Amino acid sequence: MTLRHVLRDDDLTPAEQAAVLDRAAALKAAPFAERPLEGPRTVAILFDKPTLRTQVSFVGAVSALGGFPMVVDGRLAGVGERESVADVARVLGRQSAAIVWRTFAQSRLEEMAAFAGVPVVNALTDDYHPCQILADLLTVREALGDLAGRTLTYVGDGANNMAHSYLLGGATAGMHVRVGTPTSHQPAADVLARARQRAAETGGSVLVSDDPVEAVRGADVVATDTWVSMGQEAESDQRKGAASPFARFSVDEALMAQAGPDAVFLHCLPAYRSLEVAAEVIDGPRSLVWQEAENRLHAQKALLAWLLEQAEGSR
Secondary structure (H helix, E strand, C coil): CCCEEEHHHHHHHHHHHHHHHHHHHHHHHHHCCCCCCCCCCEEEECCCCCHHHHHHHHHHHHCCCCCCCEEEEHHHHHEECCCCHHHHHHHHCCCCEECCCEEHHHHHHHHHHHHHCCCECCCCCCCCCCHHHHHHHHHHHHHHHHCCCEEEEECCCCHHHHHHHHHHHHHCCEEEEEECCCCCCCCCCHHHHHHHHHHHHHHCEEEECCHHHHCCCCCCCCEECCCCCCHHHHHHHHEEEEEEHHHHCCCHHHHCCCCCCEEEEECCCCCEECCCCCHHHCCCCEEEHHHHHHHHHHHHHHHHHHHHHHHHCCC
16 A cells, blocks of 8 residues: 555545545544554654644644644754755654645655655645645534535635635535636646546536636635735735735625525635625624634544554555
C-alpha cells in the first residue's frame, strides 16, 4: 500500500472523504475515543504563515489523540532557505509520526511529502486549504444533513485557495458547487477541470459566474473569504477600495436573501466586516462560523487518525 498524504482536497476519494467526516462526527461526540499517538508520538507542525485556528486546532487534535504537537516556526527554521525542503523532510520524518505544514507554494508541500516518509498534511498553501473544507463539510452535515445534492456557493476571490478547495472538496461530496467571482479572478483552469471530473463521478456539478445573484440564488450554503489573502497585502488598496472588482460580491443581507430559505453562512476567518461580509450576516442567525471554527479540531483529528491508520497498513 502506498503512503498516503492529503495535499489537496481530491487526494481523498468520495468514500474516503465520507469516512473521515463520519470519524470526525464520532470523535466530536467522544473526543478521546481514539489514541493512535499514545506514547506520546510526535507530530511536527510547521508554520510559515500567520495562524490562529490552524495552530490551536492541530495542537488540540494531536494532544487529544495522545501525541505531542511539536510546533516549528518555519520562518525561524528557514525551511527552503537555510536548508532544503528535502533535507528538512528527512530530518522531521525520522522524528515524527506525521508532518503538518502551513506554507506558501504548493510545490514546497509536495517536496516535503516526497522525502518525509510519513504522512504529510496541507494546513494551507496558496493553492488549497483542504482541512478547512473538511471542517466546513462537517458543519454543513450537522446543520442540513446529507451533503450530496446540496448547493454550496462561494462568493469572492475565485482564484484563491478557498475557492479551489470548495470546488474540489464540494464536488467530492457530490455537491453542486458555484463560484461567484469577477472575471478577473477566475479559478485555475486545471482545478476547474479536476472539479468537473470529480463532479461527474459523484453526481455534483460546477458553475462559475460573474453574477453574484445568479451564483447565490437558491443555494443551501453561502461562503466567503477575505479579499486580501496572505501574501497579497501589497494589493490591499485595490482589493478593498470602492473600485475593487469584489465590491459587488460582498455578502450582505440582500445577497443572502437570494439564497434558499434555510441557507447557512460560512467564513473560514479572519473576517473583515463591512468588506466581504456584513456584520448582520456573520453575526446573524444564519451564520455557523463559530461552529465551523470549532470543527477544524474534530475534522483534523479524524484526518490524522485516518492517515496514521493508512500509514500502518502501508508498512
